Amino acid sequence: xxxxxxxxxxxxxxxxxxxxxxxxxxxxxxxxxxxxxxxxxxxxxxxxxxxxxxxxxxxxxxxxxxxxxxxxxxxxxxxxxxxxxxxxxxxxxxxxxxxxxxxxxxxxxxxxxxxxxxxxxxxxxxxxxxxxxxxxxxxxxxxxxxxxxxxxxxxxxxxxxxxxxxxxxxxxxxxxxxxxxxxxxxxxxxxxxxxxxxxxxxxxxxxxxxxxxxxxxxxxxxxxxxxxxxxxxxxxxxxxxx
Ligand SMILES: Nc1ncnc2c1ncn2[C@@H]1O[C@H](COP(=O)(O)OP(=O)(O)OP(=O)(O)O)[C@@H](O)[C@H]1O
Numbered sequence: 001x002x003x004x005x006x007x008x009x010x011x012x013x014x015x016x017x018x019x020x021x022x023x024x025x026x027x028x029x030x031x032x033x034x035x036x037x038x039x040x041x042x043x044x045x046x047x048x049x050x051x052x053x054x055x056x057x058x059x060x061x062x063x064x065x066x067x068x069x070x071x072x073x074x075x076x077x078x079x080x081x082x083x084x085x086x087x088x089x090x091x092x093x094x095x096x097x098x099x100x101x102x103x104x105x106x107x108x109x110x111x112x113x114x115x116x117x118x119x120x121x122x123x124x125x126x127x128x129x130x131x132x133x134x135x136x137x138x139x140x141x142x143x144x145x146x147x148x149x150x151x152x153x154x155x156x157x158x159x160x161x162x163x164x165x166x167x168x169x170x171x172x173x174x175x176x177x178x179x180x181x182x183x184x185x186x187x188x189x190x191x192x193x194x195x196x197x198x199x200x201x202x203x204x205x206x207x208x209x210x211x212x213x214x215x216x217x218x219x220x221x222x223x224x225x226x227x228x229x230x231x232x233x234x235x236x237x238x239x240x241x242x
Contacts, residue, residue: 004066005030005163005194006051011060011071013046013218020046021057022218030162033185033195035209037202037229039239042215044198045088048165051196052085053078064163082162086155086169090148094141098151101140102126105155122158130154130184146177150184157188164188166197170204182207202226202240214239 006028013021021043028034036044049055050062053075062070070078092101102123106114114122127133130150135143140151149169156164166185170178178201185208188195199205205212206226214222214235222232229235 003029005064006070006196007061007063007066008047009061009063011047011050011057011062013043013050013055013057019218021050024060024215024219026213026220026223028163028194028196030194031189031191032210033189033197033208035205035212035226036196036198036215037200037205037212037239038215038221043218044215045167046218047215048085048167048196048198051078051083051163051165079159082160083165084156084159084161084163085165086149086152086167088167088171090145090152092140092143092148092151094139096140097137098132098140098143099123099127099136101151102154102158105158126154126158129157129187131180144177146173146180149173149177149181153184153188162193164193164195166195166199168199169197170199170201178204202230 004027008024008026011021011024012019036047038044046055050057051070053070053073057071064070064081064083068081103119106119106122127136130153132147132150132154135147143151170181173181182204185195197208209226211223212226212229213220214229216238221238222229222235230240
């Protein structure tokens with residue numbers, strides 16, 4: 001295993017003549033929570049789209065674990081390699097139980113399929129981690145917005161991901177739900193896992209992130225701890241001060 005989970009090297013993504021990502025290079029290590037922040041249109045979601053194989057770049061490479069070039073791999077190959085994403089908009093199956101969702105996540109994700117008892121153990125463990133044990137037999141459609149977010153995190157977690165991408169996990173959550181989500185994200189940290197979070201809630205980012213990358217116009221404007229990000233004049237000028 002390489003120390004670097006994701007290496008972005010000279011990445012450029014164009015939509016027509018517009019560069020959503022502009023010669024971007026960065027490295028995300030195993031064991032860290034990396035927040036990617038920046039103003040609307042900075043290229044944050046586009047970066048996640050490239051890492052998950054949804055968007056093909058014009059130039060550059062994105063290496064996973066020092067080997068697989070994600071810019072050349074299919075979405076399914078990327079998911080099989082252990083890179084998983086929770087999308088911004090909750091999209092649970094309203095008529096399926098909470099437990100079933102986690103089982104689907106576990107079954108789809110595991111490279112070697114689990115036998116029934118192992119799957120049951122895995123589902124119980126994930127339900128406990130995301131705090132939904134008491135809700136296990138409810139239908140997903142009956143959950144609150146916050147619980148739906150945790151359910152979706154549980155679905156990706158069930159596959160035991162090496163890279164976990166969370167796109168705006170606390171958008172629309174109450175303060176209390178946001179606090180719980182911060183605890184949850186920190187509980188998911190492992191030496192052999194990288195967690196990448198795109199988020200606009202700076203207090204949340206401060207709680208969870210080991211390092212923060214500030215994107216602006218498809219490039220890195222600043223990278224460092226949240227303290228240093230908050231103190232950087234350029235970041236305040238283009239983003240935090242607005
Ligand atoms: N499929 C597309 N076609 C054309 N332009 C696109 C496409 N996808 C994204 N863009 C443009 O690329 C730029 C970067 O978009 P992106 O969604 O990555 O920004 P973001 O940093 O995630 O912003 P937000 O915080 O608003 O989610 C934006 O100007 C957006 O309009």
